[in-house]
Amino acid sequence: MKITMEEVTTYLTQGQRFLITAHVNPDGDAIGSSLGLQAYLRRQGKTAEVFIDDDLPRNLSFMPGFSGIRRPDGADWKPDFLVVLDTDTNRIGEVPKCAPGAKILNIDHHISNDGKADYLYLAKRSATAEMLFEILESSGVDFPLEVAIPLYVGIATDTGFFRYSNTTPLTMRVGGRLLEVGIRPSDISELLELKPLTVVKGQAAALDTLELFANGRVAGLFLEKTFVDQMESTDSFIDLIRVIEGVEIAVLIKAVEERRCRVSIRSKGINVSDIAVRFGGGGHIRAAGCTLNMTLAEAKAALVPVLSEAVAKEP
Ligand SMILES: [Mn+2]
Incomplete structure (x- = not known):
């Protein structure tokens, strides 16, 4: 069922336990969105874990919270919501086995999303991280660095550092807001572009x-x-x-x-x-x-x- 941004905020407020996941073969937006949302929810006093059923790119390891990302362990974590980011439910591996009975809250910007989640918030945005910025901003968060860094990484990687055709005035405004709270684009691009x-x-x-x-x-x-x-x-x-x-x-x-x-x-x-x-x-x-x-x-x-x-x- 498709839902609005306001309804996403309602579910994030109502839930207490969240299992967050994103697509296999994860990229900067998958991991950045997951870590940004996790940091936000934890600041609200909620329980939030990130499970991703794949290897993680090492060049994203500078992000706060990265070392806490886990593979699904088969146990029932009894979350209220399984939050699926940056994909539909087809590309999340074995993670759903850790959340039997949980409602699936899906936030995504891929036009190919199959719409099978219990609740789907789909919007035309450069990155899922950009959607999360709007959601969190509407709930009045002040964007501490542990939220801001992962969201900036998500937007920067999905837009090729604000160059691709998905870059909009909104993308630039969100980037600007993240700079205002302390993001240093040169530091982040150097870390992201490091290669062996x-x-x-x-x-x-x-x-x-x-x-x-x-x-x-x-x-x-x-x-x-x-x-x-x-x-x-x-x-x-x-x-x-x-x-x-x-x-x-x-x-x-x-x-x-x-x-x-x-x-x-x-x-x-x-x-x-x-x-x-x-x-x-x-x-x-x-x-x-x-x-x-x-x-x-x-x-x-x-x-x-x-x-x-x-x-x-x-x-
Ligand atoms: Mn994305």
Whole structure:
């Protein structure tokens, strides 16, 4: 059932015990939103835990509260609410097993959200963290750093540091408010952009796999499992090819198991969320992804023609 921002505030006020989660393969918005909400709820005297059913990116570990994030442990935590952030309920792994009987309160900004949660607050915002800023601001919080830092990280990472097309006047105003309470953007961007040497060198190796399709309008990187296993993160790799002149869709396919590939797709305007949904994934119009139970070669053969067809339909 869709609910309003005011109703979210009501449920956050009424509940006493909250289990917070976000999507697997977590990014800055997933973790930032979770930690920001947790810090806020704890300041209200409530019980709030963050469970995420996946490994966490090490470059986000500077955020207050990061070390308290746990994997689901199978125990019944008896929360009043399971709060699902930055995804629908399809991409949260085993976390629901820790919250049997809890109402699911879903806060998300992905147009592909399936709407199956008990309560869904969905809005067109740059980041789930931006939605949380508005929710918490309406309840009069003063944004201490343990709330402000994670929310700023969520917005900064989802907007490419206030550069992508999802950046709105509201995004900038929220960023400005967070600067007023003590956020230092240069410090945060330095921490977020730190990469191990292997990853920087890995970018060069990844570019060796670059292929162009559809007369240069689709660019792809195709990463074998043995290579991916050596990389702590490949999150920045798609940005290397998204910027190539003439490229309208960039795709990165990486094998994470022999028959399992994770796919990231970026576009300059073509709706790639629709394409990702067709393959069981989802996302935003210009940034989406999916997971395919295929080998790297099969995934490439399945996706590239669909992406080429999508650019061919554009003038
Ligand atoms: Mn997000």
